[in-house]
Amino acid sequence: MTIRVVLADDEAMIRAGVGAILATDPAIEVVAEAADGREAIDLVRAHRPDLVLLDIRMPRLDGLRAAAELRATLPEVAVVLLTTFDEDEYIARALELSVSGFLLKASDPRELILGVRAVAGGAAYLSPRIAQKVIAHLGGGDLGRAAAARKQLESLTERERAVLALVGRGLSNQEIGDELFLSEGTVKFHVSAALRQLGLKNRVQAAILAHEAGLT
Numbered sequence: 001m002t003i004r005v006v007l008a009d010d011e012a013m014i015r016a017g018v019g020a021i022l023a024t025d026p027a028i029e030v031v032a033e034a035a036d037g038r039e040a041i042d043l044v045r046a047h048r049p050d051l052v053l054l055d056i057r058m059p060r061l062d063g064l065r066a067a068a069e070l071r072a073t074l075p076e077v078a079v080v081l082l083t084t085f086d087e088d089e090y091i092a093r094a095l096e097l098s099v100s101g102f103l104l105k106a107s108d109p110r111e112l113i114l115g116v117r118a119v120a121g122g123a124a125y126l127s128p129r130i131a132q133k134v135i136a137h138l139g140g141g142d143l144g145r146a147a148a149a150r151k152q153l154e155s156l157t158e159r160e161r162a163v164l165a166l167v168g169r170g171l172s173n174q175e176i177g178d179e180l181f182l183s184e185g186t187v188k189f190h191v192s193a194a195l196r197q198l199g200l201k202n203r204v205q206a207a208i209l210a211h212e213a214g215l216t
Contacts, residue, residue, distance in 0.1 A: 003028045003120040008040035009055040021109045037061030050120050051078035064093050071098045078119045098202040101125040121172030124203035149213035155197050163190040168210025
């Protein structure tokens with residue numbers, strides 16, 4: 001299966017570099033490129049890709065606002081933010097949105113492909129540097145938070161907790177299915193049920209909760 005991607009960045013050289021990296025994987029195809037957030041939204045609507053890679057700082061419409069609009073109007077298209085910056089305010093805003101990934105341009109090129117593949121497979125993906133900040137801020141090893149997280153998970157079935165633990169490890173739906181001997185469709189059902197029961201927006205929030213509760 002080919003993973004179809006729309007790439008948005010206001011710098012042509014960055015678009016060329018990211019596109020070249022993605023082109024090294026025969027399973028990934030960049031179907032369109034945009035120079036700003038508004039153009040990215042138009043291209044996503046036209047091409048209906050599997051995911052869109054959005055730079056955060058872009059003219060006309062920045063990546064965060066473009067992500068918010070896409071999540072509201074085209075929720076079936078996964079959104080991954082790709083940026084030079086890892087400021088806390090960007091991370092916090094990204095977590096509020098239902099984005100599927102947050103990648104840093106300074107990361108190893110292999111991480112870009114890994115992140116795209118993970119998100120296309122139904123998983124959430126954060127660059128390790130971003131993940132460390134999120135865990136330090138939201139996990140923090142706080143006993144009260146850990147107890148509250150474990151209490152929250154009491155509403156889940158045993159199977160849903162098992163699935164959530166693997167979401168916390170960053171596994172895709174297919175990988176979770178292989179681990180638990182379930183079909184991918186059944187995994188999707190359990191993930192959706194767990195998110196709904198816990199009042200979570202996305203897999204990133206679910207992974208954080210799993211970490212806080214000690215499931216990972």
